[in-house]
Amino acid sequence: DQQVKQNSPSLSVQEGRISILNCDYTNSMFDYFLWYKKYPAEGPTFLISISSIKDKNEDGRFTVFLNKSAKHLSLHIVPSQPGDSAVYFCAASRINTDKLIFGTGTRLQVFP
């Protein structure tokens, strides 16, 4: 049972445009959501997170939106840069637990 789903395995965006990566979840007990970025031959690195009491969190070019009623979150990257080309994982955590449940990832390619 895949509790966190990233239905788009890949996304290709032109430099300077917006990248939108999507993530759906099924467990209403999740209260904390995170996005990680992964380059080849490196471990995932934390990018941005959002608590379930918020619907938006912004950090520079990166904004995460949470729609609790739809059990959906998205990561917006504006403007996209070639260095953003990586695999992006969304993850979720349940109340008072440390376990992160990851989606399957979306490979973003930003071309000039």
Added chain:
Amino acid sequence: EAQVTQNPRYLITVTGKKLTVTCSQNMNHEYMSWYRQDPGLGLRQIYYSMNVEVTDKGDVPEGYKVSRKEKRNFPLILESPSPNQTSLYFCASSLSRTSGFYYNEQFFGPGTRLTVL
């Protein structure tokens, strides 16, 4: 520098030959976890540890063992590796929500690519 280290980074071995992948963190984190990454399956948790001498199974624990004798170290042991354990392995650590830290983003090591022939 705050970091999670893993060794070795690459390993090719044969079926049945016991191996250990080491993991160490210098951030005094209570929580540590091992994941494997396989194409199309994302990151799946193998084992985790809430603190010293406290370990538990994750989602795919078969064929693996762990120990947590010191807070900073969390080795992954494959006592009799098989080809289906060929994968990319990551160790991670974080502060613990059960200790009162809400924002428990995990810090990952660089990964260990294991091939079992």
